[in-house]
Amino acid sequence: MAIIIDKLRDHGREGRLAGEWCHMAADTGVDELHDFAARLGLWRAWFQGDHYDLRRQMRAVAVELGAQEVDDRTFLSRMHGPRGDRARRRAAARRGAQPSSPGRDEGSRGVASFS
Numbered sequence: 001m002a003i004i005i006d007k008l009r010d011h012g013r014e015g016r017l018a019g020e021w022c023h024m025a026a027d028t029g030v031d032e033l034h035d036f037a038a039r040l041g042l043w044r045a046w047f048q049g050d051h052y053d054l055r056r057q058m059r060a061v062a063v064e065l066g067a068q069e070v071d072d073r074t075f076l077s078r079m080h081g082p083r084g085d086r087a088r089r090r091a092a093a094r095r096g097a098q099p100s101s102p103g104r105d106e107g108s109r110g111v112a113s114f115s
Helices: 030-040 056-064 072-078 082-095
Strands: 003-005 019-028 050-056
Touching: 003 030, 003 056, 003 072, 019 056, 019 072, 030 050, 030 056, 050 056, 050 082, 072 082
Parallel strands: none
Antiparallel strands: 003 019, 019 050
8 A cells, every 4th residue: 555645835825725735645546545544534525536635734644654755747647546547648648658557456446537
């Protein structure tokens, strides 16, 4: 199981999404992600379809518990779900190869697609 976290970003000081936060996802599937999120005390209702949003303090706790800090490109290419699938297809098209799907096995559960 690998839980991955992208870099912390500042989203401004006004509005509903203001403040610093990042994304947390898994490269193996949503079950592992939900289990890890529960260890952090996150509610399942906060799940964003293929990731959770984390504020600065919670990000630090996640890293202490073993989440891997990765750059944006690595985050997208490794994350489970539709966004990761799209990123792998784009990267494969640039290379002229078939996309891979890390962590996927027969029986892994997909997640709903969203924009």
